[in-house]
Amino acid sequence: MIRRLLAVLHARNLEFVRDRGTLAFTLVLPLALVVGMGFVFGGPERPLFKVGVLGPHLDPAAQPFLHERYVDFVDQPDQSAALHKLTHQQIDLLLDLHGAPRYWVNTESPKGYIVEKLLLAAAPGASRQPVSGAALRYVDWLFPGILGMNMMFSCLFGVGYVVLRYRKSGFLKRLHATPLTAFEFLGAQVLSRLALILFVTVVLYGGVGALIGFHSAGSSLLLLLLAVLGALSMIALGLTIAARFSSEELVGGLLNLLTWPMMLLSGVWFSLEGSPRWIQWVAHAFPLTHVLDAARAVMLDGAGIVQIAPNLVFLALTALVFLGFGAWSFRWRIE
Amino acid sequence: MNAPIIEVRDLVKEYPPTTAVAGVSFAVREGVCFGLLGPNGAGKTTTVEIMEGIQPPTSGEVRYRGGALDTRFREEAGILFQKTALQDFLTVRQSIALFRGLYSHGLTVEEVIRLCALEALAERDNRKLSGGQQQRLLLAIALVNDPSVLFLDEPTTGLDPQARRNFWELVQSIKAQRKTIILTTHYMEEAELLCDEIVIMDRGRIVAQGPPRRLLHEHFADVLLELPRQDFPAAARALPLEILEASDRIEITTHDLEGTLRTLLAAQVPLNNLRIRPANLEDLFLELTGRELRP
Numbered sequence: 001m002i003r004r005l006l007a008v009l010h011a012r013n014l015e016f017v018r019d020r021g022t023l024a025f026t027l028v029l030p031l032a033l034v035v036g037m038g039f040v041f042g043g044p045e046r047p048l049f050k051v052g053v054l055g056p057h058l059d060p061a062a063q064p065f066l067h068e069r070y071v072d073f074v075d076q077p078d079q080s081a082a083l084h085k086l087t088h089q090q091i092d093l094l095l096d097l098h099g100a101p102r103y104w105v106n107t108e109s110p111k112g113y114i115v116e117k118l119l120l121a122a123a124p125g126a127s128r129q130p131v132s133g134a135a136l137r138y139v140d141w142l143f144p145g146i147l148g149m150n151m152m153f154s155c156l157f158g159v160g161y162v163v164l165r166y167r168k169s170g171f172l173k174r175l176h177a178t179p180l181t182a183f184e185f186l187g188a189q190v191l192s193r194l195a196l197i198l199f200v201t202v203v204l205y206g207g208v209g210a211l212i213g214f215h216s217a218g219s220s221l222l223l224l225l226l227a228v229l230g231a232l233s234m235i236a237l238g239l240t241i242a243a244r245f246s247s248e249e250l251v252g253g254l255l256n257l258l259t260w261p262m263m264l265l266s267g268v269w270f271s272l273e274g275s276p277r278w279i280q281w282v283a284h285a286f287p288l289t290h291v292l293d294a295a296r297a298v299m300l301d302g303a304g305i306v307q308i309a310p311n312l313v314f315l316a317l318t319a320l321v322f323l324g325f326g327a328w329s330f331r332w333r334i335e
Numbered sequence: 336m337n338a339p340i341i342e343v344r345d346l347v348k349e350y351p352p353t354t355a356v357a358g359v360s361f362a363v364r365e366g367v368c369f370g371l372l373g374p375n376g377a378g379k380t381t382t383v384e385i386m387e388g389i390q391p392p393t394s395g396e397v398r399y400r401g402g403a404l405d406t407r408f409r410e411e412a413g414i415l416f417q418k419t420a421l422q423d424f425l426t427v428r429q430s431i432a433l434f435r436g437l438y439s440h441g442l443t444v445e446e447v448i449r450l451c452a453l454e455a456l457a458e459r460d461n462r463k464l465s466g467g468q469q470q471r472l473l474l475a476i477a478l479v480n481d482p483s484v485l486f487l488d489e490p491t492t493g494l495d496p497q498a499r500r501n502f503w504e505l506v507q508s509i510k511a512q513r514k515t516i517i518l519t520t521h522y523m524e525e526a527e528l529l530c531d532e533i534v535i536m537d538r539g540r541i542v543a544q545g546p547p548r549r550l551l552h553e554h555f556a557d558v559l560l561e562l563p564r565q566d567f568p569a570a571a572r573a574l575p576l577e578i579l580e581a582s583d584r585i586e587i588t589t590h591d592l593e594g595t596l597r598t599l600l601a602a603q604v605p606l607n608n609l610r611i612r613p614a615n616l617e618d619l620f621l622e623l624t625g626r627e628l629r630p
Contacts, residue, residue: 007436011422011429018424169420174476177387177414178437179406333389 004180008188012162016196049115052076052091055098063097065122071115086112088136088300093119101126108132136300139212144295145268147204148230151197152262152288155234156241156255159193163242164251167334176332183327190235190323197231198224218298222305226298229315230291236322237287244331262288290314340365340484340515341386346395348381348539355381357539358395363532365483368506368516370530370547372523372616378539379519380417380488386517387414387486399484410438413482415473417489421461428457431475438480451475451505467498474505484515491525503528523616535620542623547616554622555614557590563608571602579621586618 049071066073074091076082085091086104092111094104101123106112107130119126166172175185205223208214216223241254265279266288283289294311297303305312339362348356356378363369371379385392388404399408421430431444442450448457451471456464461472470490477485487506491499499522506529510516520526526533527547535543535550543550567585572578576595579586589595592611599606 003439004437007433010436011425011433014429015422015424166422170416170418171420171422173389174414174416174419174421175437177389177409177412177416178434179409179439180437 001181001184004178005184005188005191008175008180008185009192012188012192013195016192048072049093049111049118050074050091051115051119052082052085052094054079054082054094054096063095063101063123065095065119068118068122071118083131087131087133089133090136095119095126102129103127104129104131106131106133108134134215134217140214140300141296142269143208143214144292144299146208147201148266148288148291148295149263149268150204151201151227151231151291152234152259154197154200155193155231156238156259158196159189159235159238160242160251160255161248163189163239164245164248167242167246167331168248170333173333182330182332186239186323186327186330189239190232193235194228194231197235198227201227201231216299217302218304222298222308223295225305226291226294226308226312226315229312229319230287232319233287233315233322236319236326239326240322240329243326243329246331246334262286265289267292287315287318338365339363340400341517342398342401343382343386344396344398346382346385346397347393348378348385348390349393354539356385356392359536359539359541360395361534361541361544363484363515363517365515366513367531368510368518368529370526370533371517371519371536372521372526372533372620373536374521374620376538377536379536382536383486383488383517383519387412410440410480411483413477413480413485415470415477415485415487415490417492419473421472421476423462425461426458427453427461427464427472427475430461430472431479434476435479441480442478444479447475447479450478450508465498467494467501470494470498470502471505474502478509482514484517485509487516487518489519489521491520491522499525523620526616533616535616535623537620537624543619550619551614551616554619555588557588557614558592559612559614559618560587560589560592560595561585561610561612562587562604562606566605566608568602568604571599571604574598574602581621586621588614588618588622 051071052074053066054076076085076091076094079096082091082094083104086094086106089106089109089112092106092109092115096102103116103119103126105116105128116128163172166175172185237258238255241258242251245251245254261282265283266286267283268288290311294303294308297308341363343359343361343363346356346359347354359378359382371383373379381390384390386397388397388408397404399405399412422433425433428444428448431447435441435444435447448454451474453468453471453475456468456472461469464472474487474490477487490506491502494502503525506516506518510529516529518526518529530547532546533544533550534541543554545553562585564580564582564584576598577588579588587595596606
């Protein structure tokens with residue numbers, strides 16, 4: 001079994017490496033993303049302090065500090081959400097004007113240090129409560145989404161169209177006349193694509209890290225495990241689509257039907273927090289949502305394996321279910 | 336007599352409302368070259384694909400060495416389909432190596448390359464081969480597991496005469512190794528040259544079965560006269576002769592050549608374009624079905 005699987009895996013890898021057009025596209029697209037993200041997000045930050053203020057509304061008469069120039073005061077209705085933002089340096093200081101003035105400052109934030117001096121000059125009696133946490137930029141939040149989206153397209157289209165092409169050309173029919181089983185054939189396709197995706201993802205991760213100074217708070221090994229399970233789940237999903245159909249239009253339509261909702265609803269570009277409950281339910285049926293939720297938890301909040309275990313279990317189970325269904329419904333030839 | 340290596344029993348394949356194979360039975364003895372002949376649409380490719388285990392029958396069964404078409408059959412069968420594409424971007428050697436890796440036993444890649452005279456093409460991309468070279472590569476792939484039974488489904492269709500003759504020489508060298516070969520073709524010359532036994536199919540049924548010489552002897556004790564259709568007047572059709580009408584010619588079967596020629600001369604049939612030849616398998620098919628093999 002292993003011998004047959006390796007024979008197909010080796011041939012598929014040779015085919016992929018020699019298909020220069022596809023190879024270039026597979027490597028150039030992520031590199032273009034890296035360069036693009038570096039260009040868009042790599043420039044200097046705007047020199048503006050952002051202070052969160054707890055309270056129903058901002059009243060400049062209540063506190064002279066609120067007259068400071070070059071400081072953006074942002075109303076924060078929810079204290080815990082505001083503290084989370086402060087931890088990630090999305091605001092530089094949090095001020096509570098209910099009763100005697102008190103404030104929270106991130107001791108790791110240089111801007112927090114300066115804006116604290118301004119506050120104490122205006123309100124010397126304000127009580128201090130320190131928090132700590134590294135800065136979080138939008139690019140840090142977006143980065144896992146870009147990685148996940150690239151992975152999704154490569155998994156679904158890369159595998160789906162290859163199997164379809166093999167079926168239409170009659171190559172699958174020829175393989176069917178050998179001792180090779182459907183599971184062995186699909187296993188080789190999964191492993192070949194998985195190796196490629198992991199390679200590209202690692203290159204992208206390292207490239208963006210170097211270009212925009214990204215640093216993950218969590219374990220890289222855990223991220224690798226997440227990437228493996230996420231890619232397996234989405235490759236297997238692509239195989240279920242390509243398992244039996246012979247029409248390029250139909251398979252293309254079905255793949256688009258999957259990728260577009262995933263791209264829009266899995267949180268690649270924006271958080272679904274606050275969206276209707278049913279949308280969140282739909283989003284959580286997609287493997288990409290679980291990849292991104294878990295990746296952000298690990299990369300931004302330093303989550304461990306226990307915290308993201310539900311996501312990992314979901315991805316592992318869906319990979320098994322999709323691969324099993326794909327092998328069961330697989331057709332070697334055009335009916 | 337050798338025991339059958341493959342038995343086909345009451346095979347039926349339906350594609351409603353069409354019945355492609357309508358109850359076919361025969362046995363293939365080990366070590367022979369067995370031909371399945373018939374025009375396009377006769378059901379021979381469907382029959383052979385069921386024998387190869389590629390598609391299931393509607394009813395009936397195929398037995399290999401007395402058992403079902405199981406893993407052993409797949410390990411011991413070599414198959415050359417009518418149409419096959421290989422994986423892109425692989426050389427001839429790599430294409431053979433891929434298939435060699437799918438079998439537990441067989442020849443080495445180098446042995447297969449030598450056997451099919453592919454040495455000079457071994458490093459060439461398989462997409463850059465001519466039709467004849469492509470068929471030799473596909474034959475090499477069919478031979479990687481050193482098969483006990485080799486299926487060749489219309490292997491020379493579309494090849495030029497030179498490539499076809501080269502391919503026949505290859506098949507004859509394989510046949511000399513006493514391998515069982517199952518060949519489907521609509522080239523009668525090919526069948527007469529290679530096959531020890533044949534089955535002629537038409538509209539999903541067997542219309543004749545046996546060694547080619549015996550079948551010809553049974554149906555044609557005599558010679559065959561061919562005349563262009565335009566040379567044969569309508570009135571001559573009433574002559575007391577055994578006449579078969581093909582699309583462009585009239586064929587007359589006779590054991591009394593002189594008497595037949597006298598009859599034709601008496602009926603003022605022009606004989607300038609007359610051809611006299613022994614009967615072949617194409618004549619046999621025409622005799623049995625009233626249709627030409629090649630539509």
